Amino acid sequence: MTEKPITFPSLPPVDRRVFIPDDIWVVENKQWARLSRRDDPARWERLVASDDAITTQLKRGIWPSSSSSAPAVMADMIAALRLKPGMRVLEIGTGTGWNAACLAELGAEVVSVEIDAVIAARARTNLQKAGYPEVVVITGDGEHGAPDHAPFDRVLSTAAARNVPYAWVEQCVEGGLIVTPYTGEGHKYALLVLTVSAGVAAGGMEGTAFFMPLRGQGLSQADQRALECRNDLWVEVGKSGQVITYRSD
Template identity: 40%
Template structure:
């Protein structure tokens, strides 16, 4: 019996493996295509919002990064089919990853340069860190929920972002040994901006904080430290909307 099944069984197995392989490749192609469309969508949205962002287009590098990072690798299996829709997605533990449009704007507002050191508080699934890793040499990220931190580390390793340094713990005091930073992203909700983080921002550095509940970013706070150390904030809504039109 064994002798008969082998020759029949093997080709089927190989065929299956090939099918799996090719479907994987096809899926990657589909994802690539979807990612491309998403980037175009973001471009169009930014175009419409140009007055609010003070610019007509996002940095090409940011858009490139959005086009490269495989978002589907950073969402749970059951959300993969939605990975390239322009919407926030649940990643478990009561956490979400932001709408790609918001991620693009947040990243752009940091004005990242290749040589920058960037700190992220609230790694989540690691998607924002991956985007940053495409743009700067050094990304440091802190996540307080152990399980999320572990998953993010896996995701980042699998997708090859070796320049992201991840730590599990409380982000309130930043990452003292690696400070100061050119940019800080605070994605974890806080009742106030932690003073230690402001301290770890380089003069001329920028910090970005999305404000709002899960699935709903209300506005972005951009904290800038002038070269003389003076702090100011800007509150930016990510859409073109003025509460008043007309003569006022």
């Protein structure tokens, strides 16, 4: 008997089950514990069908280093892209490949960059299995984008930036959008939507989004707690760097 796909009303009809590994990580008694699909298929299915993020990899057994994002958060971020069929999208942080598959299902041409070679290889397999072999998955540092495949109409990061890389701006077309989680000066867990114009990306926050940071851009818990959260945050990213200001409409 064929298993019914696990899909969500807020997202394109792409089966999440295909992209989640058999072994995932859950918190039990305030510690991480492995949950195997083989040992507890019913619980595994419930988690995959839930609107929760799913941890798929741990660093040194204690720090989440890769996950499948919560479907509702994915839907918010995809909506912020204002996609049209045929647009070229650069995704930063492939993860399981599910988000890239959703973008492809919406008609986007997707190039995705993943820094972890093992995760990238698994995502390619997942995308092939799910019927999206046209999605290009590159193993590399997402801060550099994918210059050999540029330009892009949209850039979507599934890792939080403290400093938005200028490479993303350079590789985005005039009038294109950059959508990224942001934790840094002026806010933590913001979802930024920046518009590219004349070599500068500028914009503010459109909601919130909690994501693991780009590697090398993380902040300590103490530094995060010290951050001021301003809803009038305005970010501009140009060749000379990132500038934070505050403005109200």
